Amino acid sequence: MNGFTPRVWTGLTAVLAGAALVAQPAAQASGPAHTMSSFASSGGEGGEGGGEGSGSPIYLLESKDPKQFAFDANSEVDGYIALVRDSYASAAADAKTMRTAIQALLDKPSTETMAAARAAWVRARPSYLTTEAFRFYDGPIEKIESRINAWPMNEAFVDYVKGDPKAGLINDPSKPLTIAAINKLDQSKDESDVTTGWHAIEFLLWGQDFSKTGPGDRPYTDYISGKGGNDRRRTYIKLVTDQLVSDLEGLASAWDPASNHSYALKLKKMPQREVLARALNGMAILAGHEFASERMAVALDSGDQEDEHSCFSDTTTQDFVYDLKGIKAVWTGQGPLRAYPGIAGLVGKRDPKLRTEIDALMANTESRIAALDAPWDQVLASPPGSPARKEAEAAVRALQALGEGLKRAGVALGVLVQIPGRGD
Secondary structure, eight states: OOSOOOOOOOHHHHHHHHTSOOOOOGGGSSSSOEEEEEEOOSSOOOOTTOOTTTOOOEEEEEESSTTTTOOOOHHHHHHHHHHHHHHHHHHHHHHHHHHHHHHHHHHSOSHHHHHHHHHHHHHHHHHHHGGGGGOSSSOTHHHHHHHHHOOSOOGGGTSOBTTBTTOSGGGOTTSOOSHHHHHHHTTSSOTTOOOSSHHHHHHHHHOOOOOSSSOOOOOGGGGSTTSTTHHHHHHHHHHHHHHHHHHHHHHHHHTOTTSTTOHHHHHHTSOHHHHHHHHHHHHHHIIIIIIIIIIIIHHHHHOOGGGOTTTTTTOHHHHHHHHHHHHHHHHHOBOSSSBOOOHHHHHHHHOHHHHHHHHHHHHHHHHHHHTOOSSHHHHHHSOTTOHHHHHHHHHHHHHHHHHHHHHHHHHHTTBOOOOTTTTO
């Protein structure tokens, strides 16, 4: 990454937004006529701008036929809760393994321990990425997501950058290095001033990426104690890694039905269709907005590495693969530990043709993501009309179509799925 520049939203995002499939309006859904009503959650965790118990309205469809949405989704609700809990537990376990490798780097800095710490970061990321399908509906993650996975990152706010060896909190002895102080400064004046989470750790392991063919290459000597600002850097990476592990463990606990006052218990008390609405909104918003637009189309528009999700390690293509895997896990129920009752089965009972259509959209999106060139920064650097860009643009369209398919699944289950910027 070559210094921070603002995001630019230009032509491709707007063009692709206009090319999306049109969602089936609620009034056109099969079965008796029905209307929308707003249901305020009785126990939402509250995300950004929210508060405990305030909840976020989830729009349910009301039918004139009382039997229209009278189906039992208890097994799907229980399966979804178990899937989320197990997924966060897996993410926490992998982050702990990464922490062990980072501690080995601090204990004995060397080319080998640096390489092992980087490899551990790359191995730990997939299990977290699959959990991103559990966002966008005021669940527990929304309270802390910005300190777990915020991007893009102004590297100079944290550590030295090319042309400024004294940049960042690490090189400013006047700034205390405690986790409280680091959190207080996180995105305090600008959203790019990211101080915590996956990408802060990534930058501390790889440094800036100036290579046209590979990732950054921070020297292991940055972690030899007693040299320059190394001791503060050592403290910094340990603090933010410990916090990441703690946050992920907390999320697993929040989704544990056996844990008192957990979000899982609150969810169990909600109407089943509200739980399904939250699950579908998480999937559809990730596919049709966050993934397709924020992470792919914006970067394709600007061609700037700053808009690449995991730019220091050059692993953004991996991000794409596992974000989609998380969406598919909710749909099919194929999770990290076992099979769970997925939403696809319930949709199939109510509309077999629609289930088949969404299966096809999922498969097409998988093939489009698999066809992407890597590393992603080389796709961004490729000229308009190049094969690499055409494949990427096809992937964006596939994700948007998948999001629209999931909106139609919502209609089949009596819930309204809304995707920002998609005419909702």
